[in-house]
Amino acid sequence: MWDLKRPTYALVGHDDDASADIESKLQPHDSECVGLTSGIALRTKPHFVRNWLRYTVLSALLLCLVVLGAGMAYTSSRERYPPCVSPEKRIEWREMNRTEQQDYIAAVKCLQSFPAKLYPVGRLSDDFPWVHRHVARDIHNSALFLPYHRYFIHLYHKTLREHCRYHGTIPYWDWSRDWQDPSKSPIWDPVTGFGGDGDPNGTVTIMWGSCIKEGPFVDYEVLWSDFYPRPHCLSRGFGRQPGAPWDNEFFKPHSMADLMSRDTFYDFTETLEGGSHDAVPNGINGDFYTLESPNDPVFFLHHTNIDRLWWTWQRAKPGRMYEYNGPKTSWILNKGKLDDVMGMMGLGKDLRVRDVMDTENGMMCYGY
Ligand SMILES: [Cu+2]
Helix, strand or coil, X not given: CCCCCCXXXXXXXXXCCHHHHXXXXXXXCCCHHHHHHHCCCCCCCCHHHXXXXXXXXXXXXXXXXXXXXXXXXXXXXXXXXXXXXXCEECCEHHHCXXXXXXXXXXXXXXXXXXXXXXXXXCEHHHHHHHHHHHHHHHHCCCCCHHHHHHHHHXXXXXXXXXXXXXXXXXXXXXXXXXXXXXXXXXXXXXXXXXXXXXXCCCCCCECCEXXXXXXXXXXXXXXXXXXXXXXXXXXXXXXXXXXXXXXXXXXXXXXXXXXXCCCCHHHHHHHHHHHHHHHHHHHHCHHHHCCXXXXXXXXXXXXXXXXXXXXHHHHHCCCCCCCCCCECCCCCCCECCCCCEECCCCCCCCEEHXXXXXXXXXXXXXXX
């Protein structure tokens, strides 16, 4: 072994050697990395030792740069969002005043005045059912269900703001308030709401649904149907599945209490998804019943309510904010992880699950 500390001549300031340059550059800095290299006294005579030292110094420097770079990338990815100082409060449809309700409906309709971004035909509103259809297999019956839909709603809200100058919040529909008869909810009001049932005497257009017959969306045309562009009217068919009237069991107070008592993330999400989440489209039918369900504007109020329930569950006990478990997708049974990436197919930036876990600390800034 060579004694690297044996003094022969000081490399620092020795013009003839590149290592001197490296060393002199390192000296003014006071970092741990520099410490790694500056601790080596570069004083020796034999040529191959000098080469060995060069490689050592260069390797150490390179290693430091990699470590520093990775650290900076991690730090910047953790800190790329501004602090959430005053979270927006999302409210229930009934808590909006008449003007706020009209503003929201006008913004939703306004999305139809822009061309689609993700497909050569269609309108901006059609991008949402298009993406939902393509990712449906991944984001349902899996751990991704809640975080993906949370981000999906956020992107919809963002689109309303950016394209239609909408300044309000995205409302939710708390169907548990309508448990006695969800088909009578004020959400369906033909003047102040989203219109109601499809025409019972009309032609069935899709999944037991026929064209809605009144309200602001009576002329609303939707595009997607099972991966194919087939323009059609917005259709609903309340309780029209043969032998399956609109089941309100999952909206009842005891069902809601049971849901909120679930102890693990995956138990909670499974109970929610297979319960009230499914009961809503199973009662409405028509476009909402399909995997292009975002065709129906009420989809977003329904999923904002699902998000609210998760938000409430996350805050009900300490340690739940970042609790995430269950299968990664419905067909990849590996454990889902917070670093799993949610692919948005161009609807928005792909994000990791962890980026949307806390709605009041991260890329989003809202609460309920
Ligand atoms: Cu979905």
